[in-house]
Amino acid sequence: xxxxxxxxxxxxxxxxxxxxxxxxxxxxxxxxxxxxxxxxxxxxxxxxxxxxxxxxxxxxxxxxxxxxxxxxxxxxxxxxxxxxxxxxxxxxxxxxxxxxxxxxxxxxxxxxxxxxxxxxxxxxxxxxxxxxxxxxxxxxxxxxxxxxxxxxxxxxxxxxxxxxxxxxxxxxxxxxxxxxxxxxxxxxxxxxxxxxxxxxxxxxxxxxxxxxxxxxxxxxxxxxxxxxxxxxxxxxxxxxxxxxxxxxxxxxxxxxxxxxxxxxxxxxxxxxxxxxxxxxxxxxxxxxxxxxxxxxxxxxxxxxxxxxxxxxxxxxxxxxxxxxxxxxxxxxxxxxxxxxxxxxxxxxxxxxxxxxxx
Ligand code: NAD
Numbered sequence: 001x002x003x004x005x006x007x008x009x010x011x012x013x014x015x016x017x018x019x020x021x022x023x024x025x026x027x028x029x030x031x032x033x034x035x036x037x038x039x040x041x042x043x044x045x046x047x048x049x050x051x052x053x054x055x056x057x058x059x060x061x062x063x064x065x066x067x068x069x070x071x072x073x074x075x076x077x078x079x080x081x082x083x084x085x086x087x088x089x090x091x092x093x094x095x096x097x098x099x100x101x102x103x104x105x106x107x108x109x110x111x112x113x114x115x116x117x118x119x120x121x122x123x124x125x126x127x128x129x130x131x132x133x134x135x136x137x138x139x140x141x142x143x144x145x146x147x148x149x150x151x152x153x154x155x156x157x158x159x160x161x162x163x164x165x166x167x168x169x170x171x172x173x174x175x176x177x178x179x180x181x182x183x184x185x186x187x188x189x190x191x192x193x194x195x196x197x198x199x200x201x202x203x204x205x206x207x208x209x210x211x212x213x214x215x216x217x218x219x220x221x222x223x224x225x226x227x228x229x230x231x232x233x234x235x236x237x238x239x240x241x242x243x244x245x246x247x248x249x250x251x252x253x254x255x256x257x258x259x260x261x262x263x264x265x266x267x268x269x270x271x272x273x274x275x276x277x278x279x280x281x282x283x284x285x286x287x288x289x290x291x292x293x294x295x296x297x298x299x300x301x302x303x304x305x306x307x308x309x310x311x312x313x314x315x316x317x318x319x320x321x322x323x324x325x326x327x328x329x330x331x332x333x334x335x336x337x338x339x340x341x342x343x344x345x346x347x348x349x350x351x352x353x354x355x356x357x358x
Contacts, residue, residue, distance in 0.1 A: 135247025
């Protein structure tokens, strides 16, 4: 039996409820795969501001560096909205990504067959959609030099500079090609090479590297066209790889076609195998402590942790299949409830998923 150490950061709002549910499911899946877990709970976000005066205490960073994987609920809430910018709860996530060297954000966009009617798109367009968006996370325009608004020759102006280096592009496109090998071997690289120099370099480097992956088919698409294609014909995509800015926008667009933000997981990965796994939604302070939060996004983040940090595909698929089955059996938390379905609490949803693990 192998031993793995997981740091759990519940964070704020519904974080405690959804991470508790996810840990129960992960423990049950690990048992079936002969993995023994140790869990260590740490603080970040508003909870850490209250306890330590900072959103990301050094203790949390050190614990994460020693772990095999980190599971995060969500951070932030109205209580901490008016603190100084450097103390904002959301800083915890940026700080963790930086400290752990996480340069790729993975967002699987999968439509569950039981929930196609929840999508704002027509059912026939979204059934069987299964896209993986890989967003570069630490470079590009968000991190380039900026000049806040100032006056030049009597006119107010501001500047943001997009910089990408060859190593930054190489590592993210290589990750995309490696992930595509375990899927359907197709990668769409999204850029604006018709207008941006960084994008022309990105495209050239992707073309050079794909030669080492003969089984992978690489296509290029402009970001504006990709935004249209995601709603016109989402099924055409498998793996999408793109820059920080385009990935931010396109991954949120793709998320809404699934119909519920409570269901979607994410992973932030680097080279060391360690990753940060969290649902894509926020801390939902409006429903905190009522037992009605949907834990599926966090439970599926746990599945990604098995896949990408523990190299245990069996447990990952087992959890994903159990979630699919429970939804097909009609169990629903309040956010995805519909007539004729069985309404369950956060805890009951986790129990049903555990019962479905096989
Ligand atoms: P939110 O995602 O928390 O909530 C939006 C709506 O979706 C709310 O009505 C909420 O009840 C519902 N919802 C979200 N997750 C749900 C779940 N699992 N089950 C059922 N319903 C769910 O977004 P918001 O209200 O804009 O932000 C609330 C706080 O979360 C803010 O402080 C924001 O800064 C923070 N936030 C954190 C993260 C993160 O930690 N990664 C991401 C986004 C927002």
